[in-house]
């Protein structure tokens with residue numbers, strides 16, 4: 001699997017450099033390796049090269065890959081934290097929860113949150129609220145003007161712990177085009193933190209992908225989700 005190890009160390013160096021240049025601690029950003037379309041063996045290689053968090057965007061894919069990776073790693077290596085980052089349908093929630101996700105990034109409505117709360121059982125499930133900052137109707141996420149009220153409703157659910165916000169930036173020609181959306185999410189993040197409600201933790205600001213994560217870091221991201229920068233092009237046809 002040539003390349004993955006080099007990519008990971010190159011990314012770790014560039015993240016640290018960027019954070020330093022912004023006056024932030026060099027470890028003030030969680031790197032989530034996005035492993036969608038790559039097989040469990042590839043994920044294992046990433047884990048052996050230092051990846052401790054990985055993300056999947058489809059439940060059907062995760063329910064095969066996560067157990068396969070557990071078997072491959074066995075007791076020889078700590079299991080990495082599993083993030084769910086894709087659009088989540090209510091009828092897939094039970095299957096997802098069986099995988100004990102460390103963090104679900106894509107909670108975009110009270111109704112979905114209520115379903116997760118209902119099925120999470122004895123666990124407290126950590127979630128992020130996904131906000132649609134790009135204004136594209138094709139994208140998931142709640143609208144920024146509804147977000148605060150909706151988050152306060154979700155905070156009533158006893159088995160969920162809100163840990164921050166997530167967005168997918170505008171996927172334009174240039175990374176710069178994502179900046180206004182990132183800035184808007186950071187502003188919302190700060191406003192919610194200022195409410196001072198202990199149920200609204202605002203720990204993670206999940207924004208930035210391979211193409212636009214440097215812009216996201218400049219706008220305050222402390223969790224980036226990188227796929228192709230680590231693994232190269234994804235192996236499916238059509239749009240990435």
Ligand SMILES: *Cc1c(COP(=O)(O)O)cnc(C)c1O
Nearest residue numbers: 034057085209210225226227228
């Ligand atoms: C695929 C995906 C990523 C990673 O995208 P890359 O451009 O490969 O880094 C990040 N976030 C979400 C929600 C994704 O679906």
